[in-house]
Structures are given as structure tokens and as C-alpha cells.
Amino acid sequence: MSSLSAETSATAGAPPTTWAPLRIAVFRWLWIGALVSNIGTWMQTVGAQWLLVHEPNAATLVSLVQTAQALPVLLLAMPAGVLADSFDRRWLLIGVQGFQTVVALLLTVLTAADRMTPGLLLSLTFALGAGAALQAPAYQAVVPDLVPRPLIPNASVLGSINVNIARAIGPAIAGVVVARAGVPAVFALNVVSFVVFGLVLLAWRREPDARGSEPFLPALLAGGRYVRHSRVVRRLLLRCTMFVVPANVLWALLALVARDRLGLGAGGYGVMLGALGIGSIGGAFLLPRVRSRLTTNGLVAAAMVLYAAALLVLVVTPTAWLGVLALLPAGVAWVGVLSTLNANLQTFLPVWVRARGLAVYQLVLFGSMAGAAAAWGAVADAFGLTTAYVAAAVLLVVGAVAGALLPLRDTSGLDRSPAMFWPEPRVAIDAGQHPGEVLVTTTYHVSGERRDELLALAPDLRRMRRRTGGTSWALYVDAADPTRYVEQYTVASWAEHLLQHSGRLTATDRDLDLRARALSDPPTEVAHLFTARLPGD
Known part of the structure; x- marks a missing residue:
């Protein structure tokens, strides 16, 4: 790992395939470290939920594990963005990994000693979620510094692939480890995953960020002001909401579709989740080719229509295998829209406010997912699963058509590098x-x-x-x-x-x-x- 360096020359003359950013050593090692850490996080989730299945009110406690992980994103996204824009991002990431390592180690020791209570487990899970919330804006903000601008969309897709691989592998490994060695072993492997990513970050050599730290509150207000007065950013956030709100019906109610409409058990539900993951990874191979043929607006609109068609097939077909196949294009569309929007934001935001802008994006993304999940659950309870999915599909098609009236601006030709051209102001008073x-x-x-x-x-x-x-x-x-x-x-x-x-x-x-x-x-x-x-x- 001592050879880590931003070898941008590695991409010279290479076709811009999805995997091209991995030719850059520093990005490759950080991507692998993040993958190991993400796998550990999914394993920890399974271990925490399994630890609670025999408790009274197990259903509520198990669901609260996800809440404890997601809630910090909503609470800490903007403060995390301020920290990432105010301090050296590498050292911030190293500090967060150290914090998460300590929390995960405490979780392991207390569980092994049979001292873990539900309240303590949820509290420590919340602490790990807080670390993840602090890490996300800083990690995403360094990507444009690691890869050439033309490869940023591919790097964004690789970020989505990273998450989907971890989602597919982590729970499976955790299930085997729990069965053979118990929950403490799962938590111990999560500690190892944080240590691995921390070592990768320590091995990464780069010049310290030249940005000076701003006072916290003015920096927070400056980030919000930038987003409020940037039409490009506002439009990206709007299009994200227009997609995520209807699209999240799939994630919120897929378990019910598997059980009630397709007659599948837990194993079948797992296969459906796997199909979504495979579709997302397959989309990574298709996106470079699609981008060369469609504009950004055309790509997002086509993906929304594709996702809508998948939703309709899923609730109309009585055949389980056809429902599983419908999830493949849904995975392609999901990664296509979100990676495209994320990449556009990364390339547009200037370096001084990049992490704060990405933090707002995370806030909108996760906030939309949380709100939409509750809303679609209420719709399904009142009108049925089929109605909920059909309504979401209609909203996706309407959103795709509305995209013509709310187009995303082509920012590829904009120079986002800092420009210090104003003369030093003349001041005669203190x-x-x-x-x-x-x-x-x-x-x-x-x-x-x-x-x-x-x-x-x-x-x-x-x-x-x-x-x-x-x-x-x-x-x-x-x-x-x-x-x-x-x-x-x-x-x-x-x-x-x-x-x-x-x-x-x-x-x-x-x-x-x-x-x-x-x-x-x-x-x-x-x-x-x-x-x-x-x-x-």
C-alpha cells in the first residue's frame, strides 16, 4: 500500500469504461477499503438484529436497528459536510475510522461478556451510524480529487456497485458466522473491517488540504446559502426527489410483494434482493454505453420509465420467476439515476463547498426514502399493494415527462477550479x-x-x-x-x-x-x- 498515489496517467489513452477509475492506484485501494468496511457494516446489522430476535417486542426492536443506523444521516449530514469542508478530509476520515473501531470493539467485548442490553445495543448502533454519517460527505468529496473529471461518472457508478456488492455479501457471511461462531464473532469481523479501511487511509499519501477552517455556524449557513442560490444544485436535488419518492415503493414493500403476491418465503425474498443487486451491478456495464448515446436528461428519463415498467410487471405477474426478472432492470434504473445525479453534483460543486453540497444531497436522498417508505406503507394499507405500485409507476412516468420542463444543465464545460482574481481590498481602518x-x-x-x-x-x-x-x-x-x-x-x-x-x-x-x-x-x-x-x- 505504500505505493498509493494519484496516478492520473494510468487512465491515459484508456477507454472510459466503468472500471477505468480502478486503474488509479489510490482510488482502487480506497474503493477496496470502503468495500471491506461496507461488508462489515452489513454484517453488523445482521448480527445486531439476530441478537434481538428473542427479546420481548422483537419486531419493534429489530426494526429499530435500521432506524438507529439511518437516523444519524438525517441529524448529522449538514454538520458532517461543514467538517469535511473545514478540515483535512483524509485526517477526518482517519479519525472517524478510529472512532468506529473503538465503538465496534466495545460492542464486541460487551456482547462476548453477555453484558449487552437492547438499549445499549441500539445506542452503540446509533454511534456507528453517526460515524458513517460523518464519513460519507468527506469520502464523496475526495473522489473528484482522485480521478480525472471525465471518469467521475464512472467513479460514482463504482460507488453504487460497492454498496450493492456489500449488501449481497455481508448478510450472507454474517449468517454463516452467526451459525458457526455466534454474534460476537460477527461484531469482531466488523472491527477488522474498520481497521482495514483505516490502514488504507493511513497508507494514502497526499498533500494536506490548503483550506483554512471556517467557524462552524457561518460555514453551515454558507453551505445552505450556496445550495439555495445555485439553480444547478437545486435542480439536481429536485430530480432526485422526483425519482426516489415513487421509486422507494419497491424497497419499502418488496417483502410484502414476495410473501402476499408471489407466495415466496424468506429464501425467495433473498433471491429478489439478490436480483436487485445483480441488476445494479449489471447497470454499471451498460451505463458508459448508454451515456454515449443519450443526454443526461434522456438517460434519467429513460431510467425512470424503465423502473416504472418493472414496478408494473412485479405486481401484475402471478409468476414468481417473472417478478424476479423484473427486478433486474429495476436495479439497472436505480443505479443509473442515482449515480448520474451524484456524479453531476460532484463535478459541479466547487471544492470549498463540495462536502456541504453532497451532505445536502445525502439529506434529501435519505429523507425522501424515509418519508416515502412511510407514505407508501400507508397507501398500501388503505388501498392495497397493487394500487401503491401502480400509483408509483404513474408518478415515475409523469416525472420523466416533467424532466423536459425541468432539464438538468450540462455542466461538463464549466470550469469549477478556484479563481482568485479580485485585487486585495484597500482598507484604511481596523x-x-x-x-x-x-x-x-x-x-x-x-x-x-x-x-x-x-x-x-x-x-x-x-x-x-x-x-x-x-x-x-x-x-x-x-x-x-x-x-x-x-x-x-x-x-x-x-x-x-x-x-x-x-x-x-x-x-x-x-x-x-x-x-x-x-x-x-x-x-x-x-x-x-x-x-x-x-x-x-
């Missing part, structure tokens, strides 16, 4: 004596057709100022001189504005800013105004 908001003004002198050009650029300027730190924005025209326009926006603090100077703007933002400034004759005038301290303040 900023520390004026801790309030800062007003930034830019005066343009434009006439004739240039006024129309400036007004046409104004909405993009507003979004750019707001997503990089501005808390308000306005454009004014001088009543006495209609060729004089004054753009002004406020920033929460001087420190926040300096971050705009030092890396929050991208090369695409620079091009927009320079286009607007080029319209002014004479050149634009920029001023920075501190909040004045009044008597008695």
Missing part, C-alpha cells in the same frame, strides 16, 4: 473595530445597448454573489445619471468577504464578473463599507 455586516458596491458606467447587456447579466450576478457569501443583493440606477448603475450586496462579516477573494469564486464566476465589468466605461469602481459604530454601541 476591520476588527467594525464587526457587523459589510456592504460591497460596484459602480458601472454603461450606456446604449450595454445597459441591456448589464441588465441581462444581473440575475446571474445576483446568484453568484449570493451563493458565494452575499446575504442580500440589489442593483440601482442613478436618478440623475441613467448611465450610472450601482450594484450592492451585503456580506455577514469582513472575514466572510475575504473568503470570496481567496477561493470561493470559480473560473466560471470570474468569466461572468469580467463580462459585466467590461461593459463599464470608465472602468468599474468597487467600494467596501463597514458597519459604522454609533455612540453607545
